[in-house]
Amino acid sequence: MSNPTAAMLVIGDEILSGRTKDSNTNYLACELTKAGIDLKEARVVSDDHAAIVGAVRALSEAYETVFTSGGIGPTHDDITADCIAEAFGASIDVRDDARALLAAHYERTGGELNEARLRMARIPEGAELIENPVSTAPGFKLGNVHVMAGVPSVFHAMVASVLPTLTGGQPLLSQTLRIDRGEGDIAGPLAKLAEAYPDLSIGSYPFQQNGAFGSNVVVRGSDGARVDAAMAELAKAFPA
């Protein structure tokens, strides 16, 4: 049985202008791999209504679970919640449960729950809230889409809230052999190994170190015995 599939959608002009480096995709990728969920695609789109709605619809139809990152804060460029509502044809307004969370938070911290902050309580009808233990303003799940914050510490906390609710598959096991030869020297035997182990994913990742070429060969699969067997053949073909 194949693993559940997932996609990531990063929302934000600052990623596409190069100002900010997205680290949430890599974080999610590592967490999903451990949980046995296959991240199949990631996209970055700008803070643009049509672009967000289009990407949400496409990914939500193509994959079992979708995660989004970014655009759920209090400022004018935070339009993700409204776009998700539109993508699913749901209505959206300030919701009492989310407002109550924020009201309690600002009463505790002495901040003001002003009109801008109330935007963070705009939650589409029918969505379930996702807990935010870092800064309270919740994410939410609508359909198969999990809408989460872009700030990495908050994104990580929300991933931790969501992961136990997902049905995982078999965690992907992975072993790496470093071979101090260029990819072109090892490609032939590697292709034969890949043919002999069609159930495994065998990837080659070239590097350059001190002017010499080498490759990290990574063998991935959910059956540990098969991964071990392929690694043994690999080590035999390319002794250190």
Add this chain to the structure above:
Amino acid sequence: MSNPTAAMLVIGDEILSGRTKDSNTNYLACELTKAGIDLKEARVVSDDHAAIVGAVRALSEAYETVFTSGGIGPTHDDITADCIAEAFGASIDVRDDARALLAAHYERTGGELNEARLRMARIPEGAELIENPVSTAPGFKLGNVHVMAGVPSVFHAMVASVLPTLTGGQPLLSQTLRIDRGEGDIAGPLAKLAEAYPDLSIGSYPFQQNGAFGSNVVVRGSDGARVDAAMAELAKAFPA
């Protein structure tokens, strides 16, 4: 007149499993911003034929220029060139000009131009080669798609080869004001500023430092005088 549009397609299982962090998208984003070309979307797909062909077609139709990164080496999982050919309905085979480059390189370096390495001379019919001053094996341009290597040093060199061939727009200027207040406190005035300057992009990027919340407000636009004016209003609204 609006700037030319571009998209990035990163190809590789190793990005989606979390093993490797993609840095090419951020590099390209910074270079395009300097050149006045708007990066509108980025995608990551796995080493999967259908996924690559589908993404290439979608991005190549939606944007003026597309860049790809990854999957053009000599190993069995390097299938990008064949996928690009299929996406454009072009035939593909080892091409004499690319073979000559590789033959000269391996003669110079003493390596063997074996069957695996010859794969790197597989270039779709009608494509123009992209120079690779780092390790010779060329990238190529077919239609509006620039096919480049995943290894960052090679990707950077290929971007440098390609950029002078593109028609740029007005470089995006950007200024940042750090405001030591939470986004919720500044969102109201910020939204008014954004309304008053519809020709600029005004983004707010929250951070947490020593337990306190702050925001970096970034004003972007191609007209320096307008950016200056908006920054002056911003500084007046939020004195340090």
